[in-house]
Amino acid sequence: MLRWLPEDVSTYGVHIDQMFHAIYIVTAITFVLVEVALIVFLIRYRHRPGRRAVYTHGNTALEIAWTIAPAVILVILGVVSNQWWNYIKASVPPTDFHVRVTAKQFNWEVLYPGPDGKFDTADDVKLDNDLTVPVHKVVRVTLKSRDVIHSFFLPNLRLKQDAVPGRDIDVWFEATKTGKYEMPCAELCGFGHSGMKGWLFVQSADEYQRWAVEKRVALADDAAPMLARAGGGVPGR
Amino acid sequence: MSQTKTAHEAQAHHEEPGFIRTYVFSTDHKMIGRQFLALGLTMMILGGALAFMIRWELAWPEGKMPQNPSAMTRIVASVFADADGNLPVPLTKWIPEPYMYGGIMGPEFYNALVTMHATIMVFFVVMPILVGCFGNFLIPLMIGTRDMAFPLLNMVSFWVAAVAGVIMLGGFFVEGGHAAAGWTSYAPLSAQAHFSGVDWGQNLWIISLIVLGISSLMGSINYITTVINMRAPGMTYFRMPLTIWSLFIVAILLLLALPVLTSALGMLLFDRTMGTSFFLPDRGGQPLLWQHLFWFFGHPEVYILILPAMGIASDVLATFSRKPIFGYKAMAYSMIAIAFLSWIVWGHHMFQSGMNPALGTTFMISTMVIAVPSAIKTFNWLGTLWGGNIRFASPMLYALAFVSMFVIGGLSGIYMASTPVDIFIHDTYFIVAHIHYVVFGGSIFGVFAAISYWFPKIFGRMMNETLNKIHFWITLVFFNWVFFPMHIIGVGGHMRRIYNPMQYEFLAPIQWWNEFITVGIICLALGQIFFVINFFWSLVAGKVAERNPWHANTLEWVAPSPPPHGNFDAIPTVHHGPYEYSLPDMQEDWLPQDRPLGRKAAMGHA
Numbered sequence: 001m002l003r004w005l006p007e008d009v010s011t012y013g014v015h016i017d018q019m020f021h022a023i024y025i026v027t028a029i030t031f032v033l034v035e036v037a038l039i040v041f042l043i044r045y046r047h048r049p050g051r052r053a054v055y056t057h058g059n060t061a062l063e064i065a066w067t068i069a070p071a072v073i074l075v076i077l078g079v080v081s082n083q084w085w086n087y088i089k090a091s092v093p094p095t096d097f098h099v100r101v102t103a104k105q106f107n108w109e110v111l112y113p114g115p116d117g118k119f120d121t122a123d124d125v126k127l128d129n130d131l132t133v134p135v136h137k138v139v140r141v142t143l144k145s146r147d148v149i150h151s152f153f154l155p156n157l158r159l160k161q162d163a164v165p166g167r168d169i170d171v172w173f174e175a176t177k178t179g180k181y182e183m184p185c186a187e188l189c190g191f192g193h194s195g196m197k198g199w200l201f202v203q204s205a206d207e208y209q210r211w212a213v214e215k216r217v218a219l220a221d222d223a224a225p226m227l228a229r230a231g232g233g234v235p236g237r
Numbered sequence: 238m239s240q241t242k243t244a245h246e247a248q249a250h251h252e253e254p255g256f257i258r259t260y261v262f263s264t265d266h267k268m269i270g271r272q273f274l275a276l277g278l279t280m281m282i283l284g285g286a287l288a289f290m291i292r293w294e295l296a297w298p299e300g301k302m303p304q305n306p307s308a309m310t311r312i313v314a315s316v317f318a319d320a321d322g323n324l325p326v327p328l329t330k331w332i333p334e335p336y337m338y339g340g341i342m343g344p345e346f347y348n349a350l351v352t353m354h355a356t357i358m359v360f361f362v363v364m365p366i367l368v369g370c371f372g373n374f375l376i377p378l379m380i381g382t383r384d385m386a387f388p389l390l391n392m393v394s395f396w397v398a399a400v401a402g403v404i405m406l407g408g409f410f411v412e413g414g415h416a417a418a419g420w421t422s423y424a425p426l427s428a429q430a431h432f433s434g435v436d437w438g439q440n441l442w443i444i445s446l447i448v449l450g451i452s453s454l455m456g457s458i459n460y461i462t463t464v465i466n467m468r469a470p471g472m473t474y475f476r477m478p479l480t481i482w483s484l485f486i487v488a489i490l491l492l493l494a495l496p497v498l499t500s501a502l503g504m505l506l507f508d509r510t511m512g513t514s515f516f517l518p519d520r521g522g523q524p525l526l527w528q529h530l531f532w533f534f535g536h537p538e539v540y541i542l543i544l545p546a547m548g549i550a551s552d553v554l555a556t557f558s559r560k561p562i563f564g565y566k567a568m569a570y571s572m573i574a575i576a577f578l579s580w581i582v583w584g585h586h587m588f589q590s591g592m593n594p595a596l597g598t599t600f601m602i603s604t605m606v607i608a609v610p611s612a613i614k615t616f617n618w619l620g621t622l623w624g625g626n627i628r629f630a631s632p633m634l635y636a637l638a639f640v641s642m643f644v645i646g647g648l649s650g651i652y653m654a655s656t657p658v659d660i661f662i663h664d665t666y667f668i669v670a671h672i673h674y675v676v677f678g679g680s681i682f683g684v685f686a687a688i689s690y691w692f693p694k695i696f697g698r699m700m701n702e703t704l705n706k707i708h709f710w711i712t713l714v715f716f717n718w719v720f721f722p723m724h725i726i727g728v729g730g731h732m733r734r735i736y737n738p739m740q741y742e743f744l745a746p747i748q749w750w751n752e753f754i755t756v757g758i759i760c761l762a763l764g765q766i767f768f769v770i771n772f773f774w775s776l777v778a779g780k781v782a783e784r785n786p787w788h789a790n791t792l793e794w795v796a797p798s799p800p801p802h803g804n805f806d807a808i809p810t811v812h813h814g815p816y817e818y819s820l821p822d823m824q825e826d827w828l829p830q831d832r833p834l835g836r837k838a839a840m841g842h843a
Contacts, residue, residue, distance in 0.1 A: 004728040005661075006743055016657045023655060027648040034615060034644050041622040042637070045558070046629070052826065053819035054624030058564035062620065063613070070612040074605040077655060082598050085656035089594040105432070148426040149524060151589065151664055155730035155743055158661050164525065164591045165425060166518025182743045186664040186732045188419045190426060190433055191345040194736035 006155045009177040009202065013158035015084040022080070026073060088159075092172040095138035099131065103143070103150035103163040106192030108183060112217040125217050129198030134208035135178050143169045151187035154200055162187055175202040262396075264388035265802055266373045269395050271695060273369030274688075276395075276402060278772075280361040287354040289762060290326050290342065294350075296755035297324040298737035300341040309752050313759075336414060344736040345434060348417035351734050353409075355420035356442065359542065360449055361402055363680045367545040368453075368491070369398065371687050372460055372484045374695060378793035379481050381469025381811060381831075383803045386462040394455035401449035408441040416442035419734060421535070424516030424527040428508040443506045450499040453491050460488035469792065471811030475569070476830070478791045478815040479562065482569050483548025486576045487541050494537040501530035528590055532583035540579045542676055543643075544572060546683025547614060550636040552815075553686050554621050556789045557633035559826045561816035563620030564613075571610035571617075578607040588656050589663045597656045604654040611647050615640065626819065626826070630787070631705035635686035638713050642678025646671060649724065667727025673720045685712070685768070692775065693782030697799040700779060704771035711764030718757035722750045788827045791815045795831055 002024060008017055045053075100111040100119065110131045114123025133139045143152055143163040150163045157173045185196040203211060212219050254263075263269060296310075297303070300323045303310060310324075317327050325340025336346040373391065377384055385391045408415040415438040418427035422442070430436040464485045468477070477485075505527065507513040514520035516527045555562040562568060584592060584600030618640050627633070649671040653659045662668065685708075692700045729747040731738060738744045738751060785794040792811070796804050809831035817828040823835060 001725060001728055004725050004747065006730050016661055019655055020652065020658050020661070023652050023658060027651055031644060031648055034619065035641055037619050038622065038637070038641055041619065041625070042627060045622060045625045046627050048626075051626045053558060053560040053626040055561065055819050055821055056563070056624070057561045057816075058567065058617070058620065062616075063564050063567045066616040067609060067613055071606070071609050074608055074651070075602075077651065078602050078605040081601060081655040081657055085594065085597055085601070088657060088660065089597065148432050149423055149590075153664075153730075153732070155661075160589050160660050160663055162590045164518075166522075166524065167591055169591045182741060184732060184741060187423070188348065188351075188426070188734040191343075191348060191417070193348070193734065194344055195740040197741065 008156065008158060009175050009179065009181065010154075010157035010159070011174040011176060012084070012088050013156075015087070016158045019081055019084060023077060026077070089161075089171075092140045092170050093138050095140050095172070097133065097137050098140045098142070099133075100142045100144065101131065101152060101163070102146060103152070103185065103189075104146040105148065105190050106185070106196035108152075108185075108196075108198040109146075110198070112215070114216060115218055117218045123216065125215055127215075129183075130201065131183060131198060132201040132203060132208065132211055133175060134205050135175050135202050136205075138172055138174045140170060140172050143171060148189050149187050150185045150189045150196070153184050153186035154181060155184075156181040157200070160186055175200075178202045178204055178207075262392060264384075264392045266377050266385045266388065266391060267695070267800060267804075269391050270370045270372075270374030272395050273365045273373060273398070274695075276399065277362050277364075277366035277370060277684075280357050280365070280402065284354055284357040284362055285762060285765070287350050287357065289758060290329065291347070291350050291354060292755040292758045293324075293326045294342055294347055294736065295738060296752045298739050300325045307749060307752060309756050313752075313756065345414055345417060347736040348419075348433075348734070349415040349435070349438070352416050352419050352422075352442075356405070356416070356446075358676070359420065359538070360446065361405065363542045363676060363684070364453070365398065366684050367549075367680060367687070368484070368487055368541065369395070369456065371480070371545060371549065371691070372456065372488070374691065375480055375793060376460055376463055376484060377467070378694070378796060378800060378804055379478050379791050380464060380467065380472050381792045381795075381805065381809045382463070382467040383805065383808070385459050386467055387459050390455050391459050394452045394459065397452035397455065398449055401445045401452060404441055404445035404448060408438045408445070411437040411441065414438050421531055422505070422527075423531075424505065424508070424522075424524050425518070428505060428516045428527075430509065440506065440509060443502045443509075447499050447502050447506075450495040450502075453495050457488040457491040457495075460484060461492065464488075469809055469811050472792075472830075473811075475566065476811055476814045478548075479551040479565070479568055479572075480545070480548035480791075483544045483572055486572050487544050490537045490541050490544075490576055490579065494534045494541070497530055498534035498538075501527060501534070504530075525587070525590060525592065528587050529583070532586045533580075535586065536583040537576075537579040539675070540575055542680045543683075544575065546639060546680045546686075547572065547643075549683050549687045549690070550618070550639045551621075552789075552791065553632045553636035553690050554618055554640070555816045555818060556690075556787050557628045557630055557636075558621055558625030559628070559818045560621055560625045561814075561818055562617070563623070564617040565814065565816060567613055568617055571613045574610040575607060578603060578610070582607055585654060585659075588659045601654055601656045605651075608647065608651060608654070611643075615644055615647070630689075631700070631702055631709060632686050632690035632787075634706065634709045635682050635689060638709070639679060639682040639686060642674055642682060642716070645721075646674030646678055649674060661730075662727055664733050665727040666723045666731045666733060669733055670720050670723035670727055673723070677720065678716060682712075685709070688772075690787070691793075692779075693786050693798050694793055694796075695799060696776055696779075697782055698775050698779030699782050699786060700775045701771050704767050704774075708764060708767040708771065711767065712761065715757050715761035715764060719754050719761055722754055726750045785829070788825070790817060790827055790829050792830055795829055 102109040108129050110127045112125045113119050145163040145165040152163055153160045159173050161171045179202055181200040183198040183200045302322055318324055329340045413436045417433050417435050426432045504515040508515055514522040516522045516524050551562055581603045584596055585604045588597045689700050689705055726747045782798040784798055795809050811830045812833045815830055819826045
């Protein structure tokens with residue numbers, strides 16, 4: 001089943017995929033055990049002339065066992081999951097690369113700071129539906145929405161986050177491979193929802209540098225002054 | 238209690254009421270149950286038709302023939318392609334513009350289909366059948382009383398639901414089309430007409446659900462009062478069949494959850510029509526407030542849909558295994574646990590909503606915990622089968638399908654409970670697969686189990702076993718054909734509620750599955766014809782049913798089939814629990830609840 005996952009090109013995607021895999025193994029084993037038991041019982045205890053069912057109302061030891069066993073497994077899954085959840089969603093690692101993505105019916109508006117490295121100045125650069133970032137660099141994205149709720153989805157980077165009008169929501173990712181990746185909206189946002197998508201271009205450092213100069217976008221290293229709100233520590237590293 | 242009983246006994250001896258009081262404005266719980274069944278089954282046909290149109294669009298978007306059609310597409314095209322070689326949705330040429338253009342739909346209409354398929358199936362199919370029909374029909378019969386506590390309120394409850402249905406259907410005929418913001422109707426999309434282009438469709442959707450909420454409220458008050466006050470002598474709480482436990486718990490959930498939805502809907506209607514801004518951020522409102530209110534109702538609602546099916550499956554499994562249910566008290570307590578926990582898991586629908594990630598942790602833990610009582614129930618169902626003397630009558634087959642499909646739906650829930658995994662699969666077809674394994678694989682198989690099991694009691698005639706078994710196998714096979722691959726395309730990243738998957742390059746490798754699924758739904762729909770034929774044929778020409786055709790223990794089988802007004806010849810006295818099957822030292826392998834235990838068996842059975 002997991003071979004259907006889109007290619008993962010992010011630093012944290014592997015943790016999501018491993019978690020997915022772990023749950024896949026746990027659920028697959030449970031599924032097989034339950035369904036096999038079901039089928040075996042159906043065959044073994046099917047009606048036969050002269051058969052009489054066992055008269056029992058249950059077994060307390062069994063009840064306790066099959067309450068505790070799933071509880072323990074689920075708590076373990078929860079604790080492990082939570083570590084990666086916090087790593088991915090609770091805070092943004094320190095970075096000097098910051099873009100704003102504003103969703104509107106039915107486009108992603110991508111805003112880069114201009115050469116001054118600051119947002120909300122005259123030299124900001126606005127691009128529709130194209131997000132270009134350097135590879136191996138933590139990218140901080142501030143999500144906004146102009147109208148309704150949209151959802152910023154990067155399947156290849158294992159990132160999804162709703163963009164909610166009236167709020168600024170920070171997310172981050174770090175791409176590990178250059179290329180062109182689709183950037184659809186994942187939350188029903190109106191009649192043009194289907195087809196609302198952009199592209200994420202992940203470029204090598206040199207390529208990105210050339211692109212940034214050409215578009216008059218702040219170079220990543222120059223953007224340092226606007227780094228006032230870099231996030232906290234990185235668990236698991 | 239004795240006073241109520243006398244009142245009902247007096248009522249039982251009234252002369253027969255006329256046609257209108259018997260079939261239309263009846264206060265008899267059994268007729269009201271039948272009316273809810275008719276409402277639910279009729280709406281199921283409509284909800285299914287909407288699903289069919291959704292699937293057609295996903296397999297062959299905009300009716301276009303793919304450039305290199307697969308073998309499946311070529312077969313379908315050989316039947317359904319039009320003169321230009323296009324593949325319009327069959328039988329929809331009559332739907333006018335601007336909804337459909339000669340059988341080819343626009344995106345606005347697609348969004349309305351998605352919204353209304355879910356709305357109808359949740360609110361007008363599963364709830365009316367499992368809660369409305371079987372709640373009404375079974376509660377008085379299974380607890381051994383002559384009618385509901387408030388028969389008139391019961392009648393009003395049905396007719397208010399019918400009005401809600403008419404209002405909901407009216408939405409299809411207003412300008413701008415029906416509600417198209419998803420069945421969850423997330424604000425602000427649903428809160429301002431200019432965001433979605435839908436004006437009165439969304440308003441009618443809101444009004445209909447407010448009206449339906451009033452109906453459910455009346456029903457739940459009735460159910461709760463009846464179960465608490467009108468149980469037959471000897472029917473203690475822990476002698477109630479698990480079906481009654483489930484319906485009792487569901488009634489409490491409805492009583493508490495529906496008002497939350499109703500208030501949220503009222504706020505939404507005010508935002509749309511009166512200039513308030515509860516959910517509109519540009520005037521100080523909070524879009525996430527809608528989600529919190531909706532899911533605070535919505536998650537208990539999911540259990541409202543599944544708990545009755547759990548209760549029904551428990552009764553059917555015990556009857557046809559000829560065995561006491563394994564762990565009766567564990568079954569009852571696990572349903573109570575589910576009901577309590579269902580109030581504190583709503584945030585798992587909102588992990589990616591922008592809600593504080595710390596809350597994600599909280600809701601993940603509560604969600605993991607709610608999986609435990611479901612696991613307990615599954616193991617107890619297996620325990621019930623163990624050592625049984627299993628008869629494969631059609632109700633049993635449906636109940637077994639319920640158990641094995643619910644297992645898949647329950648296990649797939651663990652993926653989205655895990656917050657990091659949910660980042661990827663949220664809003665994809667993985668969620669669609671999960672909800673359908675729970676609500677179709679679970680609730681709808683529960684519906685089929687219940688209808689085939691109680692048909693003799695409801696209508697006094699047996700259903701045809703052969704037709705039911707054909708229907709069962711087709712439904713089981715094609716249900717899995719249709720919904721299992723949705724896990725796969727969900728893993729591939731296929732978003733929900735998209736009109737045309739071919740607009741995305743990363744979905745191209747899995748578009749094949751969309752065709753596969755749609756071919757399956759054609760077969761699934763055709764298979765339902767066997768059930769429809771069986772239903773109507775058995776209604777008029779089925780074998781006349783005896784009182785207790787399945788040799789079951791619960792009290793409804795003590796009454797005649799169908800029970801007359803007032804149900805019982807004399808109110809039964811209950812001597813033991815509902816699952817005394819295959820008692821040792823007895824000739825028969827069942828012992829109805831109104832018959833005392835033999836002296837030997839009574840030892841150790843208080």
